[in-house]
Amino acid sequence: MSKIDISRIAKLANIPLDDENKNKLEEQLLETIYYIESLQEINTDGKEPTNQVTGLKNIFREDIISKSFSQEEALRNSSCTEKGMFKVKAILSSD
Amino acid sequence: MNYEPIIGLEVHVELKTKSKMFCGCSADYFGNKPNTHTCPTCLGLPGALPVPNKTAIEWCIKIGIALNCEIPLTSKFDRKNYFYPDLAKGYQISQYDQPFCQNGWIEVLTEDNKIKRIGITRVHMEEDTGKLSHKGNVSLIDFNRSGVPLVEIVTEPDFRSSFEVNQYLQKLQQIVRYLNVSNADMEKGDMRLEPNISLRIIGEIELPKYKVEIKNINSFRFVDKSIQFEIKRQRELLDKNEIPLQETRGWEELKQITISQRIKEKANDYRYFPEPDIPPIEWDKLQIDKITSQMPELPNDKLIRFEKEYQLSSYNAEILIRDASLAAYFEKAVFQSKGVLSQKQIANTLINKKINILSISVKDLIKDIIHSSKKEGIDEIELSKITDDVLKNNQKAVDEFRNGKEVVIMFLIGQVMKSINKKIDIEIIKNILKNKLNKK
């Protein structure tokens, strides 16, 4: 069963989970993985790996400055600011 | 036990493009009001579409070419996922398995003056994060730096001493400045260094099973000190039969030690995957050739040419090429003073007098050198003879001087100048005359 470490995944995704939800999500994730695994049955010999399906390539912009938000606009969606900056609970590098 | 240090280096260089990596916000954020260089893209707002800055990519490739890298014809961006408040999107756009440049090398000098080749694993393009300032139990975030183009240069673990690391860093800094793609100013954070260090018993071939990465280094001097500290710390552990922990440590300048920061996350913790918002990049060879043809002369080539073309000592040539603008100034001065001044005269003046090339034009410098070389150029024996003659022929003035009428010396100086018919420093004549007058 333990194909996935749900606590670790939750931590990496920055989602706090209680035990009940951990169990529930572990089941659901496993189900998803089994479903995706059915792809392994397809013969992909001779197929190029694909990570883009748009068919586009080389989309660039020139190095030109365009208008930015004002400080007020930038901070407008935030409930917590100070001195023109976003304010969050202190994050120590140890956690 | 005898150990040798195994050191590799990751260097981040911030490019000085006008705009950011994936949006049009100004990348010149230093000293600006917080959160005034942002837009939906660099704030990570939903629905914003990143579009890569062509100039930044070309500059990244120039760095790769300067470091003798292969430039693969296909490349792409990837998402590196992690949560930290300085990262607005929850991921950083970086490059994982298809960097713009790979498998390069650079030559550095070792302590015993030998040339050694250091392998460059890869040079890739990514975006900078916002800037956090910690204040008690809160952190404040300024996203002006978020999305500024950053080039990461990773070496093989080929360094065996902090001396070699230092040589490499000097060279790298010089190269990006020559390419004019970054100011590479350590103090402003344009260049960030992360050495990784482990120790291996001399004679062994395999790499050690652990490595310690050091962060928080903002000067070349601290690199040296932190590496020295780590070598000592790890040796002590190994001598006690303990294996140092694989971890990230920060350099604490006040205490002169490194301190454990956090257990290093494994690469797969970042769950890299291809950036779906940015189509892949495919070069044709002509495009790479074009970028190659735009490369300026690099420091090493310039050094060799200066020694040969201007017959300079390697010491002098090295000083002159340290800065591309000084080198250009020197060449301009040589060209403009052809037949009048020697290359050596110009080199010596620039080096010994520490000329500030921003405050004097090439033309004025040449004039100054000619002027002062004339003043100094008079033969001392000749000058001594002339002053003797003048004193002999002007006995009256000599007597007056000796009787205390010191102003007559000006008359005597005038007589000397007349006989030389050259512009020389009055002070020199005055001193010679005084010496002779006071002797008798």
Ligand SMILES: [Zn+2]
């Ligand atoms: Zn922006």
